[in-house]
Amino acid sequence: MRTQFFVAAAAAALLAGCGIGAPTYPTFAETAYRIEGTSTSPNGGPATTTVIYRDGAKMRVEASLPNYGQAAIVFDESTNAAYVLNPTAQAAVTQPAPVAPTTTPPTTTAPTTPPTTGQPQATTAPALPAAPQVLGVAVRLEDASAPQPLETAWAALGADNARSTGKCEVAGESGNEWMPRNAPAPGVDRTACITSDGIVLRVRENERVLWEATSVQRGTQDAALFGVPPGYQLIDPQAVADQVGENLEQLDSVTGAAPPTTTTPQPAPAPRG
Numbered sequence: 001m002r003t004q005f006f007v008a009a010a011a012a013a014l015l016a017g018c019g020i021g022a023p024t025y026p027t028f029a030e031t032a033y034r035i036e037g038t039s040t041s042p043n044g045g046p047a048t049t050t051v052i053y054r055d056g057a058k059m060r061v062e063a064s065l066p067n068y069g070q071a072a073i074v075f076d077e078s079t080n081a082a083y084v085l086n087p088t089a090q091a092a093v094t095q096p097a098p099v100a101p102t103t104t105p106p107t108t109t110a111p112t113t114p115p116t117t118g119q120p121q122a123t124t125a126p127a128l129p130a131a132p133q134v135l136g137v138a139v140r141l142e143d144a145s146a147p148q149p150l151e152t153a154w155a156a157l158g159a160d161n162a163r164s165t166g167k168c169e170v171a172g173e174s175g176n177e178w179m180p181r182n183a184p185a186p187g188v189d190r191t192a193c194i195t196s197d198g199i200v201l202r203v204r205e206n207e208r209v210l211w212e213a214t215s216v217q218r219g220t221q222d223a224a225l226f227g228v229p230p231g232y233q234l235i236d237p238q239a240v241a242d243q244v245g246e247n248l249e250q251l252d253s254v255t256g257a258a259p260p261t262t263t264t265p266q267p268a269p270a271p272r273g
Contacts, residue, residue, distance in 0.1 A: 023176045025159035028151045028198035029056060032220045035199065037171075037213040039063070042205055050211075054149070058226040061147050073147060074138075076227045082146035083138035083228055135231035150200035150211060154178065154192055168193035170201035171213040 032055040038047040053060040061073045065084070072085045154162070157180055165177045175195040184190060193202040203211040228234065 023164050024196065025162060025178075026151075026154075026175075026194045026196055026198040028155040029054075029149075031197045031199060031218065032056070033199060034217045034221060035213050036215045037211060039211045040209065042208065042210060052150070053221050053225050055221045055223075055226065058221075059149060060225045063147075073141070074225075074227055075146075078227065082141040082143075083234070084141060085136060085138055085229070085232065087136040133231060134233050135229070136233070138228045138232045138234050140234070140236045150203065151194070151198050154194060154200065155198070165191065168202070171216050173199065173201055173213070173216050175199075175201055 034051070034053050036049065036051045039050045040047045048064045051062040057075075057077060059075045063071070063073075065071050065073075073082055074085060075082050161181050162178045163181055165179055168175050168177045170193050173195055175193045177191050177193050179189065179191040188205060190203070190205045192200055192204070194200050199213075199216060200211065201213045201216070202209065
């Protein structure tokens with residue numbers, strides 16, 4: 001009996017080593033969900049709370065950014081660009097003060113005297129349309145600065161270059177621990193607990209936890225979470241810099257800082273006889 005047990009265990013280990021009976025590598029970007037967790041830089045520092053919304057290719061990240069503080073980052077599919085939403089730039093909306101009711105009878109207005117013939121009549125200028133209300137600004141991020149989905153690196157790794165090291169459970173969700181077959185760098189072991197449908201629950205680098213989910217909610221996400229909201233002004237930092245440069249060139253030409261333009265001298269008129 002004991003011999004049969006060892007034979008069965010050896011056979012199971014052999015099948016797992018050959019990839020037979022091993023868990024299937026996850027599929028990615030096909031699940032809609034909201035996930036909240038804590039993230040930490042590989043270089044250390046305090047952990048920050050991060051909320052991620054995914055619905056197919058659409059994504060929204062709410063986190064604390066070094067240069068923006070607490071911010072929301074959205075990926076606009078219509079422009080294939082990432083924007084930092086800044087609602088703190090919301091324009092103040094002045095509401096008219098309520099008019100208190102009065103018991104005073106209305107004042108009667110004397111009839112106006114018809115204008116004298118031949119005198120110009122005063123005309124009232126048409127009211128200008130109100131300027132559109134700006135609720136905030138959306139600052140475009142460079143592609144290199146835009147955050148990437150947690151699963152991007154693991155989806156690029158692929159099943160052929162990853163192996164499972166066992167089961168895992170985080171935030172009430174079950175998954176498998178995966179790690180690259182080849183370490184990303186000498187002395188660096190990176191593992192991730194990933195559900196079968198591609199939700200990254202935890203990422204570890206050696207003994208440090210870089211990301212760990214605290215709650216997961218599956219289901220279709222509100223479309224209003226993704227993209228730039230109506231009423232936000234789009235700002236492209238590079239376009240702004242180019243516009244400032246053009247304005248400076250125009251200013252230089254006015255103040256004389258720009259080199260003077262050379263003109264071809266015209267011949268003097270011939271003297272009259």
